[in-house]
Amino acid sequence: MTKDIKFDFSRRGLLKAGAGAGLVAATPSIFMKNAWAEEFRNNPGNASEIKLGFNVPQTGPYSEEGKDELRAFKLAVKHLNGEGDGGMLNTFKPSALKGNGVLGKKVTYATGDTQTKSDAARASAKRLIEKEQVLMISGGSSSGVAVAVQSLCQEEGVVFMAGLTHSNDTTGKDKRRYGFRHFFNAYMSGRALGPVLEKEYGKERRAYHLTADYTWGWTQEESIKNTTEELGWDTVATVRTPVGAGDFSQYITPVLNSGADVLILNHYGKDMINSLSQAVQFGLREKQANGKNFEIVVPLFSRLMAQGAGDAIKGILGTTNWNWSLQDEGSQAFVKSFGAEYGAPPSMAAHTCYVQTLLYANACEMAGTFYPPEVIKSLEGFEFDGMGNGPTLYRAEDHQCFKDVLVVRGNENPTSQFDLLKVVEQTPRAQVEYDWKIFGGELGPYKV
Amino acid sequence: MTLAKLNDTNRFLIFAAIILLMPIWMIPLGGAYPDLLQKFAIYGIFAIGFNILFGLTGYLSFGHAAFLGVGSYAAVWSFKLFTMNAIPAIIFGVLFAGLLAFIIGFLSLRRTGIYFSILTLAFAQMSYNLAYSVLTPITNGETGLQLSQQDPRIIDSMFVEAGAGLPSTNLFGLKMSGFEGFYFCAVMLILCYYISMRIFRSPFGLMLRGIKSNQNRMMYTGLNTRPYMLTAFVISGMYAGLAGSLLAVTDPLAGAERMQWTASGEVVLMTILGGVGTLAGPMLGAGLIKYFENIFSAFNNQTLTEIFSFLPDAAVEVVVPIVGLFVGSGWHLTLGLLFVVIVIFLPGGIVEGMSRLAGLFRRKDQENMNGTASPQDQPGE
Numbered sequence: 128m129t130k131d132i133k134f135d136f137s138r139r140g141l142l143k144a145g146a147g148a149g150l151v152a153a154t155p156s157i158f159m160k161n162a163w164a165e166e167f168r169n170n171p172g173n174a175s176e177i178k179l180g181f182n183v184p185q186t187g188p189y190s191e192e193g194k195d196e197l198r199a200f201k202l203a204v205k206h207l208n209g210e211g212d213g214g215m216l217n218t219f220k221p222s223a224l225k226g227n228g229v230l231g232k233k234v235t236y237a238t239g240d241t242q243t244k245s246d247a248a249r250a251s252a253k254r255l256i257e258k259e260q261v262l263m264i265s266g267g268s269s270s271g272v273a274v275a276v277q278s279l280c281q282e283e284g285v286v287f288m289a290g291l292t293h294s295n296d297t298t299g300k301d302k303r304r305y306g307f308r309h310f311f312n313a314y315m316s317g318r319a320l321g322p323v324l325e326k327e328y329g330k331e332r333r334a335y336h337l338t339a340d341y342t343w344g345w346t347q348e349e350s351i352k353n354t355t356e357e358l359g360w361d362t363v364a365t366v367r368t369p370v371g372a373g374d375f376s377q378y379i380t381p382v383l384n385s386g387a388d389v390l391i392l393n394h395y396g397k398d399m400i401n402s403l404s405q406a407v408q409f410g411l412r413e414k415q416a417n418g419k420n421f422e423i424v425v426p427l428f429s430r431l432m433a434q435g436a437g438d439a440i441k442g443i444l445g446t447t448n449w450n451w452s453l454q455d456e457g458s459q460a461f462v463k464s465f466g467a468e469y470g471a472p473p474s475m476a477a478h479t480c481y482v483q484t485l486l487y488a489n490a491c492e493m494a495g496t497f498y499p500p501e502v503i504k505s506l507e508g509f510e511f512d513g514m515g516n517g518p519t520l521y522r523a524e525d526h527q528c529f530k531d532v533l534v535v536r537g538n539e540n541p542t543s544q545f546d547l548l549k550v551v552e553q554t555p556r557a558q559v560e561y562d563w564k565i566f567g568g569e570l571g572p573y574k575v
Numbered sequence: 576m577t578l579a580k581l582n583d584t585n586r587f588l589i590f591a592a593i594i595l596l597m598p599i600w601m602i603p604l605g606g607a608y609p610d611l612l613q614k615f616a617i618y619g620i621f622a623i624g625f626n627i628l629f630g631l632t633g634y635l636s637f638g639h640a641a642f643l644g645v646g647s648y649a650a651v652w653s654f655k656l657f658t659m660n661a662i663p664a665i666i667f668g669v670l671f672a673g674l675l676a677f678i679i680g681f682l683s684l685r686r687t688g689i690y691f692s693i694l695t696l697a698f699a700q701m702s703y704n705l706a707y708s709v710l711t712p713i714t715n716g717e718t719g720l721q722l723s724q725q726d727p728r729i730i731d732s733m734f735v736e737a738g739a740g741l742p743s744t745n746l747f748g749l750k751m752s753g754f755e756g757f758y759f760c761a762v763m764l765i766l767c768y769y770i771s772m773r774i775f776r777s778p779f780g781l782m783l784r785g786i787k788s789n790q791n792r793m794m795y796t797g798l799n800t801r802p803y804m805l806t807a808f809v810i811s812g813m814y815a816g817l818a819g820s821l822l823a824v825t826d827p828l829a830g831a832e833r834m835q836w837t838a839s840g841e842v843v844l845m846t847i848l849g850g851v852g853t854l855a856g857p858m859l860g861a862g863l864i865k866y867f868e869n870i871f872s873a874f875n876n877q878t879l880t881e882i883f884s885f886l887p888d889a890a891v892e893v894v895v896p897i898v899g900l901f902v903g904s905g906w907h908l909t910l911g912l913l914f915v916v917i918v919i920f921l922p923g924g925i926v927e928g929m930s931r932l933a934g935l936f937r938r939k940d941q942e943n944m945n946g947t948a949s950p951q952d953q954p955g956e
Contacts, residue, residue: 185904238875240904245719246830253610253826254869257753271718275828278721282743282752301721340708341717369708370717569724571741 167498168284169260176233177497179204179484180261182252182276183290187243188371189268189396191431192476196266196290197238198469199477203484206464207234214464218457218513219485223492230491241267243370245275252276256283262497263288263487268396268476269370270294270343277306284575286499288483291448291476293395293427295346298527299566304573305499307506307521309486309528310479313347314561316426316446317354319532319554323444328389328422330359335387337378337402339394340367347393351426355391363387368394368402375402379409388416390423399425400435407439428535431474433547440537440547447533449478449515450548458515472545482514486521500573517556525563526570532559583772590855591765598754605870609753613825614865616760617818620767622845622857624814627771628807629843630852631780633787637692637839638679638699642672642812644706644834646819648713651720651829654744658730661746661759661824665817672816673809675702680808684801687790696836703834719830744824756825763821764858767814772854774810783807815842844910848917850924859925867910874902 171177181200184193205211209226216224228234237259239251248267255261264280265288267273273292280287281303289297289308293316298308334355338344344367352362363385368378379402382390390411394402406412406423414421425432428445451462451472461481465473473481486506494501507523516530535548581589593600597615601607606615625639646668653664683694706714714720722741731742744751751759774780785793786800793800823829832838845864850856879895879902886894901909921928 237873240872244830244832245717245828246832249826249828250610250614250869254608254873257608257610258605275719275721275830278741278828279826282741340711367708571724 169256169262171232171262171497174232176235177229178259178261179234179236179487180239180252180255180259180264181236181266181480182239182241182248182255182264183266183480184243184268184272185238185240187241188398189243191435192268192291192396192429192474193241193243193266195431195474195477196268196480199465199473199481200236200266200484202465202468203481204234204236207485207488211468212464213460215457215461215481215485215514218460219489219511220513221511222489224485224489225492229488230495230497234488237261241269241272241276243269243272245271248272248276249279252279253283256280256285261285265483265487266290266480267292269341270297270346271341273297273306273308274301274342277301277303281305281571281575284499286487286502288487290480290483292343293347294343295350295566296342296568298525299346300568301342302525302568302570304503304526304570305575307483307486307526309483309519309521311446311448311530311532311559312527313343313350313426315532315559316347317350318559318561319446319534319552320351320424320426320444321354321358322554323534323552324355324424325358327444328419332358332360332389332419332422333363333387333417334360334389334391335363335382335385336365336391336393337375337382338365338367339370339398341370343395344393347426348391351391351393351424360389368398370398372398373401375405376409378402379406379411382406382411383409383414386416388419388421390421392423392425393427394425395427395429396432397435399432403436403443404439428537428548429475430472430545430547431476433537434544441539443537444551445535447535447548448475450475450533450535450550451478451545452548452550453515453533455513455515455517457513461515478515485514486511503573519556522563524570525566525568527563529556529560531556583776586854587769587772590768594761594765595758597761598757604866606866609757610825611865611869612754612757613760613821614869615862616757616764617821617825618842618845618861618865619764619858620760620821621815621818621842622849622861623764623767623771623854624811624818625842626846626851626853626857627774627814628811629846630857631775631783631787632804632807634684634687634804634808635692635843636683636695636808636811637836637843638695638697638702639811639815639842640834640836640838641679641699641702642676642815643819643822643838644702644829644831645675646672646816647823647829647833648706648720648819649816650820650823651722651827652713654722654728654823654827655720655726656729658728659742659744660730661744661751664744664824665763665820668820668823669813669816672819673813676809676812676816677805680805680812684804684808696839699834699839700836703831703836706831706834714829714831716831719828722827744827751824752826760821760825763817767817768854768858775854779803779806844914848914848924850926853924853926856924856926863925864910867906871902871906871909872904875899876903 183196184190206214206216208228237255239255241248252264263286267290270292273289274297277287287306291310293313295312295314336348338348348365366378392402411421423443425443425445428447433440462472490502490506491497493505506521509521512518519528519530521528532554533550534552536551538547538549541547597612598607629635649667649671650664653667657663679698683691707716749755782803790800845860846857849860876895876899879898883891883894
């Protein structure tokens with residue numbers, strides 16, 4: 128072989144190399160020039176479309192909720208663009224939405240998979256922000272993910288409309304200026320559940336907690352423990368279980384001989400389906416302890432989980448953010464258009480995501496701009512009605528929504544495959560309100 | 576092939592140019608955004624380091640993600656306790672990963688072959704479970720270790736007043752997210768490539784290759800192979816620690832998932848896909864997998880319909896659902912198929928594929944020159 132390619136450093140070669148190196152060195156500034164031209168992240172400018180990012184779990188233990196969230200997002204985008212029957216756009220007031228997109232721009236969307244993991248969720252949110260150039264990120268079905276993505280959004284200057292996240296931390300110690308939560312939290316669940324538990328199970332009970340080992344589980348355990356101890360209950364033990372464990376038998380067996388007579392499952396999604404089904408299989412519900420019937424409580428309930436757990440769910444108490452059986456105008460309109468589109472009623476995860484998308488769009492209309500600090504200001508302290516749960520306030524101090532909370536029970540005699548939860552009590556907003564200072568944390572700056 | 580004829584300096588320069596120009600040539604491939612580019616560089620480092628162990632000595636570690644995770648945690652703690660500067664974070668990441676590698680290596684290297692792999696896997700799973708539940712005060716468990724307003728940041732607070740928001744990672748004032756972060760990672764990658772090249776060419780590297788081809792014979796000559804193996808293992812672990820700390824530098828969060836066995840398996844895939852024992856192969860494999868993970872997984876039926884819009888409508892309705900199985904959340908399926916094809920037909924990975932292609936062209940030039948050498952004998956890189 129004779130045609131050896133050899134690089135020798137002639138003067139010409141050196142010049143070429145120099146030019147190449149110069150180009151390489153200049154690349155960052157070429158890209159940064161773009162960055163300086165815009166006054167905020169992903170400014171749509173004169174484009175005729177805006178893009179929203181829906182970052183939901185499509186795999187992992189919370190994927191059922193994620194898929195339903197995605198359906199709701201698609202429906203919300205449709206309604207915002209004036210397609211379909213308009214859903215809650217007709218009942219939401221005060222509303223600045225016109226059904227012609229947002230600020231005259233058509234709404235499009237991009238999706239990402241959080242995999243119910245903080246790492247993956249942040250990577251996918253980064254892709255949405257950097258590649259898809261979305262104006263807002265919404266979705267998520269785990270508080271760990273919500274907290275992680277929320278802090279990323281604060282750094283990047285993109286509004287985050289949290290999906291299903293129930294931990295006190297999301298709007299408590301980990302709250303952020305760019306993050307907003309419509310969903311209720313563990314503290315409110317405790318407040319709402321307390322009186323019902325007292326009425327049903329009395330003042331002398333011994334509770335055993337099984338808790339998902341992450342931010343949501345920790346805060347829910349704490350809130351429920353505080354509530355029940357106020358009632359006079361004892362807490363026998365609190366045991367942490369890994370998320371996505373699959374088999375909970377090793378955690379349930381010790382419950383049998385612990386002297387407890389109530390099992391509180393701080394689990395969600397497939398974890399809750401598995402732990403509850405196994406607890407029922409182990410005969411916990413037929414058991415007598417301390418002369419009382421053994422009871423199971425699932426503080427955070429959803430219809431999708433009830434569907435997965437089947438008969439095990441019957442008669443079990445819990446709380447939920449929203450249920451499709453609500454009779455108010457807004458809920459009815461939403462259930463109707465969701466049902467017409469997908470042939471099944473929406474879950475509470477779907478409801479909160481749909482509402483969040485509308486609220487963001489409305490805030491942009493009210494602010495008259497997509498500039499995040501202004502959008503944030505119009506969301507802070509915003510009061511609205513007609514989105515289910517009655518009159519609702521987005522509290523300015525911690526970006527938490529306040530509305531009525533539903534205490535539900537697994538339906539003993541369901542009339543249809545979706546009629547799984549029966550509303551026991553609609554706890555009024557005043558009863559679940561609290562001082563925002565109790566959880567600490569700081570919102571941070573408007574401008575980043 | 577022509578590439579094989581280049582000397583090391585030139586090959587290194589070409590490599591550096593390709594890496595640094597990535598933001599430009601990735602544009603048509605849709606991958607020219609900082610997050611993905613950072614991942615390319617970081618996982619490139621991870622794979623290159625893994626290859627020093629697996630490629631040179633033939634010891635297959637199934638627990639390298641543990642070092643990646645430790646690197647991340649160490650870096651985030653450095654951000655929390657000392658300063659937001661990237662340099663100390665990297666130093667801590669590498670040190671702690673090296674330390675852990677020394678301990679795990681010291682114990683695991685008593686065995687060879689499959690037993691070694693199982694031991695490393697077991698240690699990595701132990702580290703994962705420790706990070707996930709037992710060590711929650713240090714790792715914050717499932718939620719992941721994050722920065723907070725209340726962190727002491729001793730060194731930073733001596734010089735500047737804390738701002739209203741969370742501080743961001745920096746290199747003496749240069750923000751480490753976006754393209755600046757990528758260039759920082761890219762420089763690290765080039766540095767790592769250079770070191771790895773020097774190791775491959777050194778007597779130490781030759782010794783490691785000797786161990787790979789016949790460890791018994793090496794021992795008969797009166798050589799104690801253990802220190803060599805341990806050194807290779809620790810170096811490889813430090814590479815992983817560097818990659819882990821860079822992950823934290825570009826995005827200051829460390830989650831336990833980084834240590835899971837799937838992450839360890841991923842780096843094995845990367846290395847095999849690219850070409851075991853070659854210099855550039857693992858880097859290629861890492862790039863390919865990360866590209867698939869980020870670009871392919873984001874495809875949905877909507878994008879597919881756009882891509883196939885040139886077909887008649889009836890055909891689109893058939894093609895889109897079928898192709899849809901392989902993209903989006905089904906990207907693992909595509910990756911799996913690709914992996915099977917490569918392992919069966921190109922045991923030397925992408926690098927072997929490229930040299931075969933080059934060989935084809937060359938044969939056309941010189942019909943009756945030397946017969947093709949068997950793939951194993953080819954200098955892959």
